[in-house]
Structures are given as C-alpha cells and as structure tokens.
Amino acid sequence: MxxxxxxxxxxxxxxxxxxxxxxxxxxxxxxxxxxxxxxxxxxxxxxxxxxxxxxxxxxGYRRQRRRVSPAPLVEVVFHALDGDYPIEIVKGVDQVARQHNLAVVISDRPDREPAGQGWIDGVLSRRPTGVIGVFFGLTDDQREHLVTRDIPIVLLDPSGDPGPGFPSVGAGNWSGGLSATRHLLDLGHRRIAIITGPDWALPSRARLDGYRTALDLAGVSADPDLIGSGGFLIEGGRAQAHRLLRLPDPPTAIFACNDGQATGVYRAAHELGLRIPGELSVVGFDDLPPMEWMNPPLTTVRQPLTEMAAAATGMLMKLAQGEPLSQSRVELGTELIIRGSTAPPAR
The missing domain is CATH 1.10.260.40 (lambda repressor-like DNA-binding domains)
Structure with a gap:
C-alpha cells in the first residue's frame, strides 16, 4: 500500500x-x-x-471467475472402518459413482478427533466432487470448511439431527425396533431384553423407542434391568448378554440393536451353555450378509444399507451439478427377516 x-x-x-x-x-x-x-x-x-x-x-468470500474444477472423486467418510457395515455402503456409493465416471475414496474420522482438523484437511486437499459422511454429524466449523470450498455433503445414517440445510438419508429405526420386539411378543416372550448402541446415537434411541412402544402396546412393562448399552460392538453385546443372562429372572429373548452385538450375544450364550433358540431367542438389526450363515441363521431387521448409500450418492450428484433436491431428508423402510434364531419361549 x-x-x-x-x-x-x-x-x-x-x-x-x-x-x-x-x-x-x-x-x-x-x-x-x-x-x-x-x-x-x-x-x-x-x-x-x-x-x-x-x-x-x-x-463471505468472492471467488475468482475461473472456478477450480473438483477432482472426479466421491469421498466416503466413516466414523470407523470395522466389519461388514462399510462394505455394504461402499457398494451402493460405487453403483452410482460409476455412472458419473467418478472414483470412490474411503477415509475414516476418529470419534475424538479435534473439530476442523485431521480428516477435514485431507478432504479439502483432495477437493472431491462431494462427500458422504456416514454415521456422524458435523460441527459448524467443519460445515464452514466444506461450504466455503463448494464441496457438497450428504449425511448417511446420521448419528444425530442433521439440522436445517443438511441433506441426509436414514432408515426406519423406530419401526424396525417396533417390528423386532413385536415379533418376540407374538412368539409369547414377555421377558425381552434390549442391547442398544451408544446413548448419543439417534438410530440407537429410535430403536429403543420402538422397543418400548411395542411393549407398551402389548401391556408389558419395560424392566430397566433388561435394558443395556453395548456400544454397537461385538464385545459390548457379549458383555451385556452375560449380565442379562445372570439376572435372577433372566430374559427369554434379546433384541440386539445391531448385528455385531447379536454376534456377541451368540458367543455369550455358547459360553453359558444356552441353546439358541431353544433357551434364548435373539434378534439383530442390519441384516449384514454373514448373518444368514450364523448357526442358527439370525433373525434380524434389514436395514437397506446399499440402497441408502445409492440414494445418498444420487442426492450428492444433484447437488454437485447445482440441481435442487426434491427433499432434503430421505428415510428408507426396514424389514424384519425371520430366520432360525427365534422361537416360542421354553418356559
């Protein structure tokens, strides 16, 4: 100057x-x-x-007339890369991304990572066409990082309320919890336990609400001793199952709010010498491919992860092309898949 x-x-x-x-x-x-x-x-x-x-x-920021072209990538950011859950989502993303000649990049965001750094820096440096955030929410700072670079984002299976202006795709978690519990009630079970996910996770809360509603409609009181959190982890399901099955009046059925926890319940039942479904009925949630090969095959609520991911990617493509969305929040239905892990109670 x-x-x-x-x-x-x-x-x-x-x-x-x-x-x-x-x-x-x-x-x-x-x-x-x-x-x-x-x-x-x-x-x-x-x-x-x-x-x-x-x-x-x-x-605000006034961009140069010549806009920097985004890389031909769709970035999928997971809260954690464990188990079969990410695989089913990547299948759906890839189905749509290939139609637009885009590659798929996968990364994860540790839960305790400081806001605005780490994973977000990696995304910004790659400048993808768009981002799909799986099972987490964004802070205001993280949102600002993406908005100021014209990088659209769609949240998939969000862990909390996405808030206004945030497109998202989820599943019928409440109705899934209702149908799982109602199935066990129809078989004659009354001591039905539930192993939930993290208390802060909206899908976990919705499945618990569906469980409580089904019990209430059947005139069955919800016993606090039969409710525990397994953190959506196999070991969490195993630990909670051991606690539940050692109660003076143990449950005759357990609804695990994801298939990983249901796997932990199977392990606990084996360790305690209990037969499934003869002495314990088990229902999961997700319907991941390995569940039909469990012994016995797992009764579970199908969450259409691949279809959800495809829907989220389709929304992302519209946003990247500057097109308006017909709706910013999409919820796909869940379905109870009955297999061999549930039966009438033996007592």
Whole structure:
C-alpha cells in the first residue's frame, strides 16, 4: 500500500463478499496464506487458519471467475472402518459413482478427533466432487470448511439431527425396533431384553423407542434391568448378554440393536451353555450378509444399507451439478427377516 492509498474498510461494504486480497489485508497475512486456507492446505498455523475462517464466515468470500474444477472423486467418510457395515455402503456409493465416471475414496474420522482438523484437511486437499459422511454429524466449523470450498455433503445414517440445510438419508429405526420386539411378543416372550448402541446415537434411541412402544402396546412393562448399552460392538453385546443372562429372572429373548452385538450375544450364550433358540431367542438389526450363515441363521431387521448409500450418492450428484433436491431428508423402510434364531419361549 502506497502513502496515498487508504486502508481497506470491509464494514464500508456490508453484504459484499471479499476477495483473497481483501481478506489478506484484513487478516494481516499474505494472499498466499489466505489461498492456502481457502484451498484446504494444511501448512497454515491453527491461529491464522481460525482468523481467516472467521473473516470468511463474517464477510463471505468472492471467488475468482475461473472456478477450480473438483477432482472426479466421491469421498466416503466413516466414523470407523470395522466389519461388514462399510462394505455394504461402499457398494451402493460405487453403483452410482460409476455412472458419473467418478472414483470412490474411503477415509475414516476418529470419534475424538479435534473439530476442523485431521480428516477435514485431507478432504479439502483432495477437493472431491462431494462427500458422504456416514454415521456422524458435523460441527459448524467443519460445515464452514466444506461450504466455503463448494464441496457438497450428504449425511448417511446420521448419528444425530442433521439440522436445517443438511441433506441426509436414514432408515426406519423406530419401526424396525417396533417390528423386532413385536415379533418376540407374538412368539409369547414377555421377558425381552434390549442391547442398544451408544446413548448419543439417534438410530440407537429410535430403536429403543420402538422397543418400548411395542411393549407398551402389548401391556408389558419395560424392566430397566433388561435394558443395556453395548456400544454397537461385538464385545459390548457379549458383555451385556452375560449380565442379562445372570439376572435372577433372566430374559427369554434379546433384541440386539445391531448385528455385531447379536454376534456377541451368540458367543455369550455358547459360553453359558444356552441353546439358541431353544433357551434364548435373539434378534439383530442390519441384516449384514454373514448373518444368514450364523448357526442358527439370525433373525434380524434389514436395514437397506446399499440402497441408502445409492440414494445418498444420487442426492450428492444433484447437488454437485447445482440441481435442487426434491427433499432434503430421505428415510428408507426396514424389514424384519425371520430366520432360525427365534422361537416360542421354553418356559
């Protein structure tokens, strides 16, 4: 700035987004530094990144006329890469991505990772056509990172309320919990236990609500001792099953809120010398492919993961092409698949 130039005053132009040069002047940094922040480069000090991001949130960012083309990628970000659940989702994403000549990139986001760093930096550096976030929510900072780079995101099987403006695809968790419990009631069970997922997870809460509703409609009181959390983990299901089956009045049936926990219940029953379904009926949730090969094959609620992923990817493609969505929240139905793990109670 020469002696005759006056300092730039952003407040003198309310409502007008700023250029990289103007953002740099306000932040007191170089245009190269602002460009690195805007383009998701990692070699920027956290304090500087936070300052520039704050200015973008306050004033907006006016992009150059020549827009940087996104990479021909769909990024699928999982909360964890364990078991068969991610495989079924990737199948659905790939079905739609291939129709648009896009490759699929897979990454995960550890639950305790600081907001705005780590996984988000990797996504921004790859500049994908869009992102599908599986079983987690976004902080305001993470959302801002994606919005300011024109990277659309669709949440799949979100763990919480996506909030306004966030497209999402889920399943009928409440109705699935209702149908699983109603099936056991129809067989004659009254001591029905449930092993839920994490308390903070919306799908877990919805399945528990469906369980409680089914009991209430049948005139059966929900016993707090028969409700426990297994964290959607095999070991969690095993540990809770051991606790439940050692109660003075143990359950005759267990509804595990995912197939992993149901696998843990099978292990606990074997360790305690109990026959399924002769002495214990078990219902899972998901209907992952290995479940029909369990001994006995698992009765479970089918969550259409592949179809959900395909629907989410279709929504993402519309957003990437600038097309409006007919609806921002999609819920696909669940279905009870009855196999050999459930039978009338022996007592």
């Amino acid at each position: 020469t002696a005759t130039e006056e300092p730039f005053d952003a407040d003198a132009m309310p409502g007008r987004p700023l250029t990289i040069t103007q953002l740099a002047e306000l932040a007191g940094v170089s245009t190269a530094t602002v460009s690195k922040v805007v383009n998701g480069r990692s070699e920027v000090a956290p304090e500087t990144r936070a300052l520039v991001e704050g200015l973008i949130r306050r004033h």
